[in-house]
Amino acid sequence: MIDTPPPPARSTSKSQSLKALKKAPTLIDVAKVAGVSPISVSRTINQPELVSPAIQQKVREAIAQTGYLPNKLAGSLASRSSWLVAVIVPTIANAVFAETVQAITDSLSRAGYQTLLGLSSYDIQQEEVLLTTILGSRPDGIILIGTQHTVETRRRLQQSPIPVVETWDLAPDPIDGLVGFSHSRVGQVVGEYLLAKGHRRFASISANDQRAVRRFGGFMSALREAGIENLASRTVEAPARFQQGREQLAQLLDAGESFTAVYCSTDTIAHGVISEALHRGLRVPEDLAVVGFGNLDFAAHTYPSITTVAVKGEEIGRLAAEALIERMTNDEDEAQSGCRIDVGFSIIERESA
Amino acid sequence: MIDTPPPPARSTSKSQSLKALKKAPTLIDVAKVAGVSPISVSRTINQPELVSPAIQQKVREAIAQTGYLPNKLAGSLASRSSWLVAVIVPTIANAVFAETVQAITDSLSRAGYQTLLGLSSYDIQQEEVLLTTILGSRPDGIILIGTQHTVETRRRLQQSPIPVVETWDLAPDPIDGLVGFSHSRVGQVVGEYLLAKGHRRFASISANDQRAVRRFGGFMSALREAGIENLASRTVEAPARFQQGREQLAQLLDAGESFTAVYCSTDTIAHGVISEALHRGLRVPEDLAVVGFGNLDFAAHTYPSITTVAVKGEEIGRLAAEALIERMTNDEDEAQSGCRIDVGFSIIERESA
């Protein structure tokens, strides 16, 4: 309705001041100004307890005077620790991963580490490419989503001394540390839950990413145990989107499929499904039960009643960061024992209060 | 309902293989294996056009044989370019910033840059602290959200030669590059829009972050021009959350305030407001009009009808990354001219189809 077309205004800004032209001051410059040796400057910054107050004072003044800012690149090269942690997630457009990354970054930053962000688009080949680049930056630790990686990725990570924490999944043979839960079990529990509620005719809408596929597998195995072999199932391309939920439910209903419950691989889809159901005058959950995954705020509170599998990305992120920090700060020989944390999950029924 | 308590299983993983113990191979190791000088290895990797096919062949084989991975820290130190770009946003738990960061990271990664992520929690002091750490990593570029920073932040950035792009806002005196739009204008346009619809009694629920405050200011100025001075207004703590929208509307209604339209500083709040309104049996927009900001997918499609101000974080992110890359790759003297892009915005009315 209103549209301010981009006025392609290109104007001069940031005059190249003299300051900007002369190179940044180094440790040696500071040492000269302070009249001490370079190492005393380094120590004043990194291990002040080893330096006398008198020298510290002089150094601090010189730092302020010169506007010195330590070059971490040089420091990292010399000390072999970069204070960088790489975090590779499929996407942060999905709220659960955004929460996870937020929690990881917060924890790491408190401990003095910086976050190097990589986005793999649910593609383990892409993850491998990213990792190659990232490994070049010699991060002190790596946090990954999932336990499925390319053979090459596993090999590289395994033979590198860098601590790794895999998250959001379980595996019998983690690369190193692990903070996750069983997706197959999630699906199974959801199936048993719906069966216990009396449902016998189901539909499913699942994304095609690895973890969603495994959740769906667990769901199906629960149905199979109850003697149910057939259901109307739909697969959508990851990352799942709200609109896909709407569309797929619409297609299922228009195709004349008959079911009383819809299994969705994620809340984003469930959200769309519920929206479409309400739009068509169906009551949720009376006419149609819907189950999602993720326990996102908006999904959990928007509708009259919703059932969702709750897994707090925030908690996973925090635990992952803590596990990684522990491994990074421990002595090498101690760090040999990898941690494995099963964060668990729960099925939640909510009434929007 | 189901709860798998964390089995505190701690077991040995990641055996310290011999490979892991001996240090990573260096350029020199590769050179020895290939029987050439170190510089030829470097050139084969970075400027192969300067190396004869014969040597390239030998070097490639040696690299494969040793499993060499260039140490970017050393390379960056020597070449004075880190291929790192710092992105500081208030939070990525908010979908608009997650989208922005996603787009930035995608674009940068395509151009060979890595993303250093910083989260400032809507706090410019925190931003300054983050920046200090980040500047130590000598990033090749910096992308910031907003144009409001501490005096010290501006000073440091201005006198540093690092290209900077501010986003999500406009300013008469940007530090360097700029990709944004006028928040005050957004608020004003929203006000005029609602007035044109015939509304005269308003309520507002706004977050207290700087940009939300300015949008609200613009909104108020539009009302004032129409002779409306009073309205029931509520302020919530940033980052805004869905629940705050519900709570604040509930309080406004319970307090007996009378209004036909609610101005919300962001879609997250608008979403909660609509939810609460529907819960109370109010029709939206017939009984109560609601305006948000951000044009989030779930907000735009969930309800029967919604009006929202659309600003695609994705577009801003992409443009910001492109502007930054241009500045980083241009020659220094050319890079003097900063770019300023006004991305515009629009008011959208949607029927959930």
Add this chain to the structure above:
DNA sequence: TTGAAAGCGCTAACAG
């Protein structure tokens, strides 16, 4: 086209 020498800016290790 290839190489030798000289650092990039910092810290580890040892000596005083």
Add this chain to the structure above:
DNA sequence: CTGTTAGCGCTTTCAA
């Protein structure tokens, strides 16, 4: 406590 000496692993000159 403080300083000296050697690098960290790579790339930039500059020569050959």
